[in-house]
Amino acid sequence: MKFHFNHDEGFETEFEFGKLTVSGNEEKGYRPFQLMVSSIAVCSGSVLRKVLEKQRMSVEDLQVEADVTRDPERANRLTHIKLHYVIKGEGLTDKKVAKAVELASKNCPMAQTVIDSVELTETFEIK
Known part of the structure; x- marks a missing residue:
């Protein structure tokens, strides 16, 4: 590049x-922080969708909401990203989706790149 x-x-x-x-x-x-957060949110959402479908849960709609906390005392550094998934589909249960979110988190390259420097929290709701 x-x-x-x-x-x-x-x-x-x-x-x-x-x-x-x-x-x-x-x-x-x-802005650079918008691109970084977008990369993490979209990568995480894409991996989650693939995991859900591999586990035979169909995804009709998936939205990712990202809430960002920055530290103005440290060059406005990103300190926390909260991703909230809103999922609509068939065969979705809280237990299955929670396991899928955990597995997806471990397999998203963008999230894994920042995991030691930015706190990442993931939650979900099923529609």
Whole structure:
């Protein structure tokens, strides 16, 4: 990956899907913390969906809500990310989904990358 400063308060790169602009100013591009949290939330949700389906639970809809805590005393560092999954489907039980969430957490590369420096909490509800 190559990122180029665009002289408009941000960096840009080009991917197969299109151009990505990253900036500390959310009016100029995606903020770095938004991308980090998005990566963790989407990776975790994707792995969870796969685990649920492998365990023969069908997923009709899956939403991931991310609540972020930052520490302004330490360069606004991310300290805690709470992921809350809202799942709709067939064959879902609290016990089965809880086990799937635990298994998915161990297999999400993005979550595992930050697990020693950011507290990650996962909860769920079945619709």
